[in-house]
Amino acid sequence: MENVGGTALAIVLMVLIVFVIIVLVRSVRIIPQARAGVVERLGKYQRTLNPGLTILIPFVDRLLPLLDLREQVVSFPPQPVITEDNLVVSIDTVVYFQVTDPRAATYEIANYIQAVEQLTTTTLRNVVGGLNLEEALTSRDQINGQLRGVLDEATGRWGIRVSRVELKAIDPPHSIQDSMEKQMRAERDRRAAILTAEGTKQSAILTAEGQRQAAILKAEGEAKAAILRADGESQAIQKVFDAIHKGNPDQKLLAYQYLQTLPKLAEGSSNKLWIIPSEVGEALKGIGNALGGTAPESVAGGLFDEVAAKPAEP
Numbered sequence: 243m244e245n246v247g248g249t250a251l252a253i254v255l256m257v258l259i260v261f262v263i264i265v266l267v268r269s270v271r272i273i274p275q276a277r278a279g280v281v282e283r284l285g286k287y288q289r290t291l292n293p294g295l296t297i298l299i300p301f302v303d304r305l306l307p308l309l310d311l312r313e314q315v316v317s318f319p320p321q322p323v324i325t326e327d328n329l330v331v332s333i334d335t336v337v338y339f340q341v342t343d344p345r346a347a348t349y350e351i352a353n354y355i356q357a358v359e360q361l362t363t364t365t366l367r368n369v370v371g372g373l374n375l376e377e378a379l380t381s382r383d384q385i386n387g388q389l390r391g392v393l394d395e396a397t398g399r400w401g402i403r404v405s406r407v408e409l410k411a412i413d414p415p416h417s418i419q420d421s422m423e424k425q426m427r428a429e430r431d432r433r434a435a436i437l438t439a440e441g442t443k444q445s446a447i448l449t450a451e452g453q454r455q456a457a458i459l460k461a462e463g464e465a466k467a468a469i470l471r472a473d474g475e476s477q478a479i480q481k482v483f484d485a486i487h488k489g490n491p492d493q494k495l496l497a498y499q500y501l502q503t504l505p506k507l508a509e510g511s512s513n514k515l516w517i518i519p520s521e522v523g524e525a526l527k528g529i530g531n532a533l534g535g536t537a538p539e540s541v542a543g544g545l546f547d548e549v550a551a552k553p554a555e556p
Contacts (some may be wrong), residue, residue: 268300278308278344292342309347313340321363327374334410335362343401351400365392375414383408
């Protein structure tokens with residue numbers, strides 16, 4: 243009997259030890275950093291546990307699953323959205339949110355992640371539904387701002403703050419993508435043609451300007467050359483004139499020099515007809531007197547024969 247009583251006492255002690263261990267385990271809880279816990283006492287909200295060590299009343303207090311207070315990133319699957327011009331586009335969204343009130347996130351909404359997803363989808367359809375395809379593709383910042391404003395206002399009472407909403411991709415139908423690519427290629431070809439035409443135009447303008455400048459410079463050079471030649475000839479004539487006057491030539495020398503220039507009048511292939519000046523007779527008379535009475539006609543005949551005998555240039 244004593245052995246039976248000892249065994250029963252040992253079992254009772256062991257049960258008590260296990261019970262004490264369970265009570266201690268359920269009484270002492272450690273809340274990690276960036277986590278929060280909601281405590282219910284007899285089924286009613288009692289308090290929110292912050293990070294650290296806390297003591298609960300066993301079998302009276304119940305700790306609900308911990309909530310993550312860090313900012314969370316949720317990527318939702320592509321959603322078909324109809325634009326204002328009746329085109330179906332597929333839009334991927336990413337939502338950045340954070341739990342700011344654990345009590346509201348626990349009791350105000352059953353599944354806040356699913357609620358945020360559904361609210362994002364409906365809001366996205368409302369926003370994009372008022373835009374055409376081109377506006378939807380080029381107004382991402384505007385769409386993101388409208389989505390964030392609506393989501394932040396709606397999720398505020400759930401104890402959630404939506405910080406950012408981003409559109410990862412907006413995919414139009416394949417037929418629209420092909421049309422857009424053709425339009426972009428046509429636009430690039432048009433711009434290339436315009437640039438080529440502008441280049442050709444500028445090249446022609448620069449060429450014409452260069453030719454004009456070259457012609458102007460050439461004309462100016464020719465004018466200056468003509469002026470210099472005229473100045474040179476004028477100076478040469480002036481020097482010859484001064485030399486003749488300084489030499490004080492007589493009538494005989496002048497007549498002789500005058501007659502020497504006559505053969506030059508016949509030079510050149512285009513001189514078919516030339517006229518003898520009236521002063522030739524006076525010059526011949528002077529030469530005749532100088533030669534001692536030689537007849538002017540014989541002298542002139544000799545000169546004329548010399549000019550006639552001069553071979554014509556081809």
